[in-house]
Amino acid sequence: MADKWNKIEIGAIGSVPRVELKESLGLTGCEVSFNKLEAGHASPFVHHHRNNEETYLVLSGTGEFWLDGEIVEVHEGSCLKIAPETARSLRASPESALTYICIQAEKGSLKNYTRTDGIIDKDITAW
C-alpha cells in the first residue's frame, strides 16, 4: 500500500506548532510542513537553503516575512516563493497566531506538470 499510496492524520490544523511530513508519509519529491507561530512569536533564526526553493502558503492569521532585509506582510491566502539563497525569517503579528504550510523542493527539479505529466484514465470510472 505504501508503494501506491500512504496516508497520515495530523489532526486539526494549527493544533501543534509544527508537523513535518516527509519521513512519515515517505515523500521523495518534496518536504512539507504545517506550522503555527503564536501571536507575537518569530521563527528562531534567519536561514537560507543550499538547493531547495521554498513555497509558503499562509492559511490563517497575519504576520510578516523578513527577506534579505525587505519586510513583506502576509495573511490568509498569501503565497510566497523564496529562492534558495534568500535569507528569511517570519513572525506572527502581535494580534494573531500565524498558520502556514512550507514546501521544500529542489530548485529546477520539476520538468513536467499537470497536462504534460498527468494522464487521464478514460477507461476507468471511479464512482
Next chain:
Amino acid sequence: MADKWNKIEIGAIGSVPRVELKESLGLTGCEVSFNKLEAGHASPFVHHHRNNEETYLVLSGTGEFWLDGEIVEVHEGSCLKIAPETARSLRASPESALTYICIQAEKGSLKNYTRTDGIIDKDITAW
C-alpha cells in the same frame, strides 16, 4: 525581486474552485494548487502521472479518495502521498465541501532537506 522571492494573493481559501501557483509564482521545483470540491461533487476524471508524486493536504470538509479501487476516507488534517502510477479520483461527501492542497513534485527529486539543505545565518538578526 522575483529572482529572490515572489508573492501572490489568492484571497480567502476555498473562495474559488481551483488556483494553480506554478506559473504565477514562478515555481521551479513543484506545482501547487488550492482546490475546492462542492458537497457531493467529484473530480471530473480518474488520472495518474508519468513522473510526479502527488501530496494531498485536506484543509476542511470530508470526502473520499478512490485509489486503484480502494476507498480512503479523508477529513481536516488528512495527508496523502500518491505514487505516480496510482489511478486516483476524489469526491466530497454529500454533506460538506472539501478544500485541499495538491502538490506535484517529481518522484525521487529531493536530495536534501531541512537540516541537510538549510543553513542558519547566525550573523544575521531579522527582528
